[in-house]
Amino acid sequence: MTAEKRDVSTVLISEEQIAAKVREIGEEIGRDYAGEAVLLVGILKGSVAFLADLMRAIPLEDVSIDFMSVSSYGSSTKTSGVVKINKDIDSDIRGRNVIIVEDIIDTGLTLKYLKEYLSKRSPKTLKIAAIFDKPSRRELEIEGDYVGFKVDDLFIVGYGLDADQKYRNLPYISWIKTE
Ligand code: IMP
Ligand code: MG
Secondary structure: OOOOOOOOOOOOEOHHHHHHHHHHHHHHHHHHOOOOOEEEEEEEOOOHHHHHHHHHHOOOOOEEEEEEEEEOOOOOOOOOOOOEEEEOOOOOOOOOEEEEEEEEEOOOHHHHHHHHHHHOOOOOEEEEEEEEEOHHHOOOOOOOOEEEEEOOOOEEEEOOEOEOOEOOOOOOEEEEOOO
């Protein structure tokens, strides 16, 4: 992966489609946790766009956010099979409603690991929200509770998702060729 120029003009999922879907998920979370407090745990950096939009779409009074940073992919588009925690959350989650907010569920390695890791701290509930899901790539059995779009086995970029740290700022979803 070098600085070669890539064409990311193809719109697979538009800004408007994403916005509508995030609104739906926010309302669903609002219904599921009516009268309760929720802590959103964003997984850096890919979840930033989704988390920022999602938190404003949840019609609850008590919504907090926190972040974790993990690496699983290194700097290539291939998985290394290793999950490393670079930054943990600051919050105490015991007895709280926690929703892990991720950009995409691919092999499932990251979320499987994080779910087990966080469940050891005895949250009241622990769910997963992912704006994208590539079910055909799954290696471990794990499912999102709130999933936006199921996508084919393409390397997608935009709306927080990167290729070598680029394209996270695209407001829509495009894709790039990988070897
Ligand atoms: P998993 O552990 O294999 O499920 O991978 C999850 C992580 O891989 C995501 O949080 C993304 O950072 C990255 N990833 C997986 N598929 C894509 C993609 O199509 N585009 C960009 N990043 C991806
Ligand atoms: Mg990521």
